[in-house]
Amino acid sequence: MKAVKIENLSVYYGQTKALENVSMEVEEGEFLGIMGPNGGGKSTLLKAVLGLIPTTTGRILVYNKDIKENRSIIGYVPQFATMDKRFPISVFEVVLTGCIRKKISLFHKYSSKDRELAYEQLNRVGIAKLANRQISELSGGEFQKLLIARALAVQPKLLLLDEPTASVDAKSRDQIYELLGELNKEMTIILVTHDMMAISSNVRSLACLNGDLTYHGELELNENIVNKLYGCPVDLIAHGVPHRVLKQHRR
Numbered sequence: 001m002k003a004v005k006i007e008n009l010s011v012y013y014g015q016t017k018a019l020e021n022v023s024m025e026v027e028e029g030e031f032l033g034i035m036g037p038n039g040g041g042k043s044t045l046l047k048a049v050l051g052l053i054p055t056t057t058g059r060i061l062v063y064n065k066d067i068k069e070n071r072s073i074i075g076y077v078p079q080f081a082t083m084d085k086r087f088p089i090s091v092f093e094v095v096l097t098g099c100i101r102k103k104i105s106l107f108h109k110y111s112s113k114d115r116e117l118a119y120e121q122l123n124r125v126g127i128a129k130l131a132n133r134q135i136s137e138l139s140g141g142e143f144q145k146l147l148i149a150r151a152l153a154v155q156p157k158l159l160l161l162d163e164p165t166a167s168v169d170a171k172s173r174d175q176i177y178e179l180l181g182e183l184n185k186e187m188t189i190i191l192v193t194h195d196m197m198a199i200s201s202n203v204r205s206l207a208c209l210n211g212d213l214t215y216h217g218e219l220e221l222n223e224n225i226v227n228k229l230y231g232c233p234v235d236l237i238a239h240g241v242p243h244r245v246l247k248q249h250r251r
């Protein structure tokens with residue numbers, strides 16, 4: 001079963017090209033890492049899969065259905081920088097919003113089942129004790145875990161994460177990777193990251209985006225591909241991690 005099927009996707013924001021003719025398939029149960037330079041179209045790809053932005057050309061199927069019919073099976077962890085932490089809402093309330101299946105109404109009432117589910121997710125990501133805190137009082141790592149808990153409250157089959165370890169310390173980062181490894185036993189994961197540690201520890205296949213799809217395949221890149229993608233491979237070697245992502249190369 002294909003979790004995601006993308007055919008000839010192009011996205012333009014006015015005159016700006018974000019993605020050009022991208023086609024790829026993601027198998028159910030896969031843990032796909034998406035890398036690429038700033039502005040390479042990684043976030044755009046996730047948003048297109050979610051149906052959040054209009055596509056210029058192409059077609060996207062999620063578990064064989066148009067996204068409009070299947071959005072409820074996707075959990076999304078947006079880029080940290082796009083969230084406003086000053087909003088006056090508690091940690092628990094944020095996770096609860098993930099439980100809303102249909103359109104939210106002004107006086108939406110959550111069931112006790114929703115509350116249970118929300119609490120379970122906070123427990124799962126390890127911040128249940130912060131349930132009543134205002135989100136403005138969270139650290140970067142705690143906030144990222146909250147965003148993951150909210151995405152999990154959807155009970156997704158497909159989890160999309162946009163740089164979930166940006167602005168978190170090393171300990172929280174390790175905890176998040178460990179959690180993602182566990183979650184991958186239950187759901188398909190697509191992770192946008194610049195972090196080679198993430199790529200080395202969890203990810204099973206890799207896609208590289210630089211406007212177009214430069215690479216999609218196994219977790220071993222050759223020098224050619226990396227050069228094309230970033231210009232220089234030197235910074236991309238995952239030092240001190242169990243698996244080298246890149247083959248040895250000459251400087």
Ligand SMILES: Nc1ncnc2c1ncn2[C@@H]1O[C@H](COP(=O)(O)OP(=O)(O)OP(=O)(O)O)[C@@H](O)[C@H]1O
Nearest residue numbers: 013016017018036037038039040041042043044045
């Ligand atoms: N809402 C928007 N309006 C206009 N242009 C946009 C918009 N969103 C993204 N772009 C442009 O589209 C291109 C791809 O952006 P995108 O955010 O998808 O890249 P990215 O690979 O996620 O980058 P980063 O690593 O910096 O997060 C960039 O040139 C960006 O400036």
